[in-house]
Amino acid sequence: MYEDRIRRPALMNKLMSAAQAAQLFRDGMTVGMSGFTRAGDAKALPAALVERARQTPLHLTLLTGASLGNDSDGLMANAGVVARRMPFQADAALRRKINAGEVMFIDQHLSETAEQLRAGDLKAVDIAVIEAVAITPDGGIIPTMSVGNTANFVQQADKVIVEINLSAPLALEGFHDIYVPGNRPHRSAIPLLTPWQRIGWTSIPVHPDRIAAIVITDSPDSPSNALPPDEETDAIARHVIGFLDGEVKAGRMDPSLRPLQAGIGTIANAVLHGLIDSPFSSMTMYSEVLQDSAIELLDSGQLSMASASSITLSAAMHEKFVRNIENYRERIVLRPQEISNHPEIVRRLGIIALNTALEFDIYGNVNSTHVGGTHMMNGIGGSGDFARNGALSIFVSKSVAKDGAISSVVPFAAHVDHTEHDVDVLVTEWGLADLRGLAPRERAPLIIEHCAHPDYRPQLRAYFEEALLGGGQTPHVLEQALSWHARYKREGSMLVK
Amino acid sequence: MYEDRIRRPALMNKLMSAAQAAQLFRDGMTVGMSGFTRAGDAKALPAALVERARQTPLHLTLLTGASLGNDSDGLMANAGVVARRMPFQADAALRRKINAGEVMFIDQHLSETAEQLRAGDLKAVDIAVIEAVAITPDGGIIPTMSVGNTANFVQQADKVIVEINLSAPLALEGFHDIYVPGNRPHRSAIPLLTPWQRIGWTSIPVHPDRIAAIVITDSPDSPSNALPPDEETDAIARHVIGFLDGEVKAGRMDPSLRPLQAGIGTIANAVLHGLIDSPFSSMTMYSEVLQDSAIELLDSGQLSMASASSITLSAAMHEKFVRNIENYRERIVLRPQEISNHPEIVRRLGIIALNTALEFDIYGNVNSTHVGGTHMMNGIGGSGDFARNGALSIFVSKSVAKDGAISSVVPFAAHVDHTEHDVDVLVTEWGLADLRGLAPRERAPLIIEHCAHPDYRPQLRAYFEEALLGGGQTPHVLEQALSWHARYKREGSMLVK
Incomplete structure (x- = not known):
C-alpha cells in the first residue's frame, strides 16, 4: 500500500x-x-x-x-x-x-x-x-x-x-x-x-x-478564484499589448518580448489571456504563479515555456492540465520562490513585470496592499521583487472601485509599496501612462489624462494645479493630500459633490 | 608634451x-x-x-x-x-x-x-x-x-x-x-x-x-563637504556598533561582519569613523563612495579592503591619500556604479547597508529625498539599491532638525523612498529600533520610544493610540497623518504648543 x-x-x-x-x-x-x-x-x-x-x-x-x-x-x-x-x-x-x-x-x-x-x-x-x-x-x-x-x-x-x-x-x-x-x-x-x-x-x-x-x-487544491475577463480588463489588456507592440516596433525588444511575470489575480490573468490575440510569439514566462491564462498561452503555442513557483488553476483548467500533463512537463518548471523571485535572476533576465495596484497617485507611487491606507488586503507578495529589479515595471488597475465611489488614481497614495523610482508604466481601462525618463511634474498630467476615470479628472487637475503653486520636485498640498480617503470614509465617495 | x-x-x-x-x-x-x-x-x-x-x-x-x-x-x-x-x-x-x-x-x-x-x-x-x-x-x-x-x-x-x-x-x-x-x-x-x-x-x-x-x-576635485562627527553622530555610531556587536555575539555573523555600504554624507561618515573604536576586524566595504572614514579604517587595518565607485575626501585626507597612494592600490577597487550597486552583487554578498534618512514614520517608511514632502534635497542615490537587496538595511538620522522644530520621526512619511518592507533597523542619537520580523503595530512603540526625540514622544504616542481606534494592519488617522508637516509650515514647528 x-x-x-x-x-x-x-x-x-x-x-x-x-x-x-x-x-x-x-x-x-x-x-x-x-x-x-x-x-x-x-x-x-x-x-x-x-x-x-x-x-x-x-x-x-x-x-x-x-x-x-x-x-x-x-x-x-x-x-x-x-x-x-x-x-x-x-x-x-x-x-x-x-x-x-x-x-x-x-x-x-x-x-x-x-x-x-x-x-x-x-x-x-x-x-x-x-x-x-x-x-x-x-x-x-x-x-x-x-x-x-x-x-x-x-x-x-x-x-x-x-x-x-x-x-x-x-x-x-x-x-x-x-x-x-x-x-x-x-x-x-x-x-x-x-x-x-x-x-x-x-x-x-x-x-x-x-x-x-x-x-x-486525498483532496485537491482549492480552485483559483480569479474572475473571468470583463470589458475593463479587456481594455487594460489592449493597452498593455499596444504598449509592448510599440516597444517591439521601436526595436527595443523582439516579438518574443522579455520573460514575463504576472501577479496573481483577475486583472493580470486577463491581460495574459489577452496575449492570445497578440502579435507576439515564442514568449517565455518567469513568474511566481501560473494561472489559467498561462496554460492557454502554452496551448496556443505563443508561450514556449513557463517558469514559476506554483500553478493555480480553475477546476476546469486543472482537469485539462492533469489530462494532458505529459505535454507540460518539458515546458513548465516549478522553482522555490526564492529563485522565481530572486533579484539576481529578475535583473539578469530583464523581466517585464505586470502587477496589480490597489491605487496609485499622480506621481506614480503605488499602493498594493492597504485598503484606505490602513487595512491589509493580501500583502505585497512578489510585486516588489519584480518591480524593483525587472526591466519594465507595469502596474494595472481599474480606474475606480465601489461603483465609482473610490478612485484608484489619487493625489497621494495612502500607503506606498512601490515608489515612483520603481514604476515605469501605469494602466487602467482608460489608457496607459509611460513614465520612463519623466520627472514627477511631467508624470502627473499623463497619469491624470490617460489613467484616471473622467469623473475624477477635474478634481485631480485642480489638485495638481493648486499643488504647483507651492513648488517642489513633487508638488503637493499636504493638508489635502489624503483628504480623498477621508472624504470616502465620511461621505461614502471620493467624488466631490 | x-x-x-x-x-x-x-x-x-x-x-x-x-x-x-x-x-x-x-x-x-x-x-x-x-x-x-x-x-x-x-x-x-x-x-x-x-x-x-x-x-x-x-x-x-x-x-x-x-x-x-x-x-x-x-x-x-x-x-x-x-x-x-x-x-x-x-x-x-x-x-x-x-x-x-x-x-x-x-x-x-x-x-x-x-x-x-x-x-x-x-x-x-x-x-x-x-x-x-x-x-x-x-x-x-x-x-x-x-x-x-x-x-x-x-x-x-x-x-x-x-x-x-x-x-x-x-x-x-x-x-x-x-x-x-x-x-x-x-x-x-x-x-x-x-x-x-x-x-x-x-x-x-x-x-x-x-x-x-x-x-x-589641472584642478583638483572639490573636497568632501561632510561635517566632522559631533555628539549626536557619535551616539548614532555607538548604537549601530552595539547592534552589530549583538549580531556577532548571537552568531549571525563573525567579527569581520558583512561587506559594508555607507551612503554619502556626514552621518554615515561619522558611523564609519566610529568603527575605529569597534571590536570588528578584517572588515570589507562594498559601497558606492569612500569617504575619509574609509581611508582611516584602511589605515587602522580594521578594513582589509574597500570597493566603491568613487573616492571623495577632505583636502587633508586627499593629500595623505596621494602621498601614500601605493599603499592603497591593492586595497581599493573602483567600479562602475552599475556594478558597485548591482542587485545581483548586493544580494549575493549580503551587504550591510547604512544610509541616511531625512525622516521616517512610526511604521518604518523612510523619506530620503523630499524636504517637507515636496522639495527635492539630493536624490535617492544608491540607498534603494542597497536597502532593497542587502542583508541588513539600516537607516540613520538625527532625531530632530532645525533646533527641534522638525521631528525626523513622524506619523506618516511625507514622501516614501523606502517602504517598511525594506527597512530593518532605524537609529537616531536616542537609540535603535530593530524591526526585523515585526508587524507595523509592533514597530511603532519601538520606533517612538527608542528613536524619537523625547519632546515629540507624547505627540507620537497620542497619534498612535488614536490611530489604533480605527484598526488596521497599519493604523492611521488619515486626517492628521500629514498634519505635522502642515503645522511646521504654518507655525514654524512640528511641536504642539
Missing part, C-alpha cells in the same frame, strides 16, 4: 493520522507550511491543529510560501492557532484578525523570507508541514503544485511532516527544479541564465530521520 | 581648448559626464558650455554618475544649459531650479541609469565628457577618482571628449575595474563573488576614432 508514493520502505512506520501528527506541536513554535497561491498547501494538518488547540493552548508563528487554500488560514486564525503570520495571505477571516490587531502579520517580499530565515533574522522553523506527491527511495520529497518556501523549511526544521496527497498525479514528478543558494557571504552566482534552465533537483533532499510523520490525504 | 598622459601619439591632434570642444554640442543633445559625489568630474567643459550657451541656445539633458563638484551643476543650471538632469545631484543652485520646476530632475536608483540607457528606455547619450588620468596606447581611458556611469556613456556616445587632468596622479592607474554587463536577455552572471575580486579592465575601452577632443585641465 502506497509503495508508489512512499518509495523508501523504512518510512512506512511514520504513517499516522493528522490528529497524531498534530501532537508534535507545542505552543509558541514556528511552523513552515507548503502552499503558494492556494496551490500545494497541506490539506489535513491545518484542521488537525485546530482540533489540537482545543486540548491545550497552541499559538503558532505560521510561515508559508504565500496564500493557502481550503479556508485553512481562516480556520486556524479563528481558532487562535495563528498568532503571527508571514509572508503573505489572502483569506477573509485571517484578514479580519490581522486588521483587528489579533494576528501579527509581517508583509514581506516573497524572495526574502527564505533569506531572512537562513540569516537567522527570523526565528528558525521548528516543524515543516509539506504536501508531497511522493517520497523517493533516498528520502527526497516531491512537491505537488507549488514549491514556495518548502525546500527552505525542510532544510531548517527539526521535524518534517509530509502529507502525501493521493489526488496529486504521480506525473508531477519532473516538474520541479529545487535549488537553494548557499550561506552568505561565500555564495556562488546562481547558474540560471534562461527561464527554462534546470539547475537543481527534482525533489527536496531530506535525511529520512527528520521525517517525523507521514499523513495520507 | 603629455606623452605620459596621451600614450597614443595619433590622438595628439585631438588636443584643443575647452571652448573649442564646446562647439561640438547642439541644442537638445543628451550628454553624459563623469563625476560621482564630487569626484572625477569634468573640470573644464561645464564652464565652457556655459560660455557656449551665450552664443546660441543650448539646453541639454545631463546625465552623470552622481553629484558634480566645482559648483558645475549650479553654474550650468543658472545658465539654462541643463534642461533635464539625472540620476542625482547635490547642488544648491540646481536644487532651486528643480524645485521651481525649471529643470526636470529624474531621481533614479544609481544602478539603473546604465541599464535604462542600454535598454533604450532613455534617450541615447550623444556626447560623453570624461575626466581621465591618461589614455593608453590602444585608446583605453583611465578614469580619475570615480568611475560612475563613465564606461556606459563612453560605450554609447557618438563623440567622446576626454579631459586629461594633470593634477590626478598617474599612480591612479590600476585602481579601476571596468566591467560592463552584456545586453539582455542573453546575459551572463556577473562573475564577482567577493568584494575584492577584479573582473574587468583597468581602463575604459574606446575606439580612438570616437575620441573627438582632448582637453587638458
Whole structure:
C-alpha cells in the first residue's frame, strides 16, 4: 500500500493520522507550511491543529510560501492557532484578525523570507508541514503544485511532516527544479541564465530521520478564484499589448518580448489571456504563479515555456492540465520562490513585470496592499521583487472601485509599496501612462489624462494645479493630500459633490 | 608634451581648448559626464558650455554618475544649459531650479541609469565628457577618482571628449575595474563573488576614432563637504556598533561582519569613523563612495579592503591619500556604479547597508529625498539599491532638525523612498529600533520610544493610540497623518504648543 508514493520502505512506520501528527506541536513554535497561491498547501494538518488547540493552548508563528487554500488560514486564525503570520495571505477571516490587531502579520517580499530565515533574522522553523506527491527511495520529497518556501523549511526544521496527497498525479514528478543558494557571504552566482534552465533537483533532499510523520490525504487544491475577463480588463489588456507592440516596433525588444511575470489575480490573468490575440510569439514566462491564462498561452503555442513557483488553476483548467500533463512537463518548471523571485535572476533576465495596484497617485507611487491606507488586503507578495529589479515595471488597475465611489488614481497614495523610482508604466481601462525618463511634474498630467476615470479628472487637475503653486520636485498640498480617503470614509465617495 | 598622459601619439591632434570642444554640442543633445559625489568630474567643459550657451541656445539633458563638484551643476543650471538632469545631484543652485520646476530632475536608483540607457528606455547619450588620468596606447581611458556611469556613456556616445587632468596622479592607474554587463536577455552572471575580486579592465575601452577632443585641465576635485562627527553622530555610531556587536555575539555573523555600504554624507561618515573604536576586524566595504572614514579604517587595518565607485575626501585626507597612494592600490577597487550597486552583487554578498534618512514614520517608511514632502534635497542615490537587496538595511538620522522644530520621526512619511518592507533597523542619537520580523503595530512603540526625540514622544504616542481606534494592519488617522508637516509650515514647528 502506497509503495508508489512512499518509495523508501523504512518510512512506512511514520504513517499516522493528522490528529497524531498534530501532537508534535507545542505552543509558541514556528511552523513552515507548503502552499503558494492556494496551490500545494497541506490539506489535513491545518484542521488537525485546530482540533489540537482545543486540548491545550497552541499559538503558532505560521510561515508559508504565500496564500493557502481550503479556508485553512481562516480556520486556524479563528481558532487562535495563528498568532503571527508571514509572508503573505489572502483569506477573509485571517484578514479580519490581522486588521483587528489579533494576528501579527509581517508583509514581506516573497524572495526574502527564505533569506531572512537562513540569516537567522527570523526565528528558525521548528516543524515543516509539506504536501508531497511522493517520497523517493533516498528520502527526497516531491512537491505537488507549488514549491514556495518548502525546500527552505525542510532544510531548517527539526521535524518534517509530509502529507502525501493521493489526488496529486504521480506525473508531477519532473516538474520541479529545487535549488537553494548557499550561506552568505561565500555564495556562488546562481547558474540560471534562461527561464527554462534546470539547475537543481527534482525533489527536496531530506535525511529520512527528520521525517517525523507521514499523513495520507486525498483532496485537491482549492480552485483559483480569479474572475473571468470583463470589458475593463479587456481594455487594460489592449493597452498593455499596444504598449509592448510599440516597444517591439521601436526595436527595443523582439516579438518574443522579455520573460514575463504576472501577479496573481483577475486583472493580470486577463491581460495574459489577452496575449492570445497578440502579435507576439515564442514568449517565455518567469513568474511566481501560473494561472489559467498561462496554460492557454502554452496551448496556443505563443508561450514556449513557463517558469514559476506554483500553478493555480480553475477546476476546469486543472482537469485539462492533469489530462494532458505529459505535454507540460518539458515546458513548465516549478522553482522555490526564492529563485522565481530572486533579484539576481529578475535583473539578469530583464523581466517585464505586470502587477496589480490597489491605487496609485499622480506621481506614480503605488499602493498594493492597504485598503484606505490602513487595512491589509493580501500583502505585497512578489510585486516588489519584480518591480524593483525587472526591466519594465507595469502596474494595472481599474480606474475606480465601489461603483465609482473610490478612485484608484489619487493625489497621494495612502500607503506606498512601490515608489515612483520603481514604476515605469501605469494602466487602467482608460489608457496607459509611460513614465520612463519623466520627472514627477511631467508624470502627473499623463497619469491624470490617460489613467484616471473622467469623473475624477477635474478634481485631480485642480489638485495638481493648486499643488504647483507651492513648488517642489513633487508638488503637493499636504493638508489635502489624503483628504480623498477621508472624504470616502465620511461621505461614502471620493467624488466631490 | 603629455606623452605620459596621451600614450597614443595619433590622438595628439585631438588636443584643443575647452571652448573649442564646446562647439561640438547642439541644442537638445543628451550628454553624459563623469563625476560621482564630487569626484572625477569634468573640470573644464561645464564652464565652457556655459560660455557656449551665450552664443546660441543650448539646453541639454545631463546625465552623470552622481553629484558634480566645482559648483558645475549650479553654474550650468543658472545658465539654462541643463534642461533635464539625472540620476542625482547635490547642488544648491540646481536644487532651486528643480524645485521651481525649471529643470526636470529624474531621481533614479544609481544602478539603473546604465541599464535604462542600454535598454533604450532613455534617450541615447550623444556626447560623453570624461575626466581621465591618461589614455593608453590602444585608446583605453583611465578614469580619475570615480568611475560612475563613465564606461556606459563612453560605450554609447557618438563623440567622446576626454579631459586629461594633470593634477590626478598617474599612480591612479590600476585602481579601476571596468566591467560592463552584456545586453539582455542573453546575459551572463556577473562573475564577482567577493568584494575584492577584479573582473574587468583597468581602463575604459574606446575606439580612438570616437575620441573627438582632448582637453587638458589641472584642478583638483572639490573636497568632501561632510561635517566632522559631533555628539549626536557619535551616539548614532555607538548604537549601530552595539547592534552589530549583538549580531556577532548571537552568531549571525563573525567579527569581520558583512561587506559594508555607507551612503554619502556626514552621518554615515561619522558611523564609519566610529568603527575605529569597534571590536570588528578584517572588515570589507562594498559601497558606492569612500569617504575619509574609509581611508582611516584602511589605515587602522580594521578594513582589509574597500570597493566603491568613487573616492571623495577632505583636502587633508586627499593629500595623505596621494602621498601614500601605493599603499592603497591593492586595497581599493573602483567600479562602475552599475556594478558597485548591482542587485545581483548586493544580494549575493549580503551587504550591510547604512544610509541616511531625512525622516521616517512610526511604521518604518523612510523619506530620503523630499524636504517637507515636496522639495527635492539630493536624490535617492544608491540607498534603494542597497536597502532593497542587502542583508541588513539600516537607516540613520538625527532625531530632530532645525533646533527641534522638525521631528525626523513622524506619523506618516511625507514622501516614501523606502517602504517598511525594506527597512530593518532605524537609529537616531536616542537609540535603535530593530524591526526585523515585526508587524507595523509592533514597530511603532519601538520606533517612538527608542528613536524619537523625547519632546515629540507624547505627540507620537497620542497619534498612535488614536490611530489604533480605527484598526488596521497599519493604523492611521488619515486626517492628521500629514498634519505635522502642515503645522511646521504654518507655525514654524512640528511641536504642539
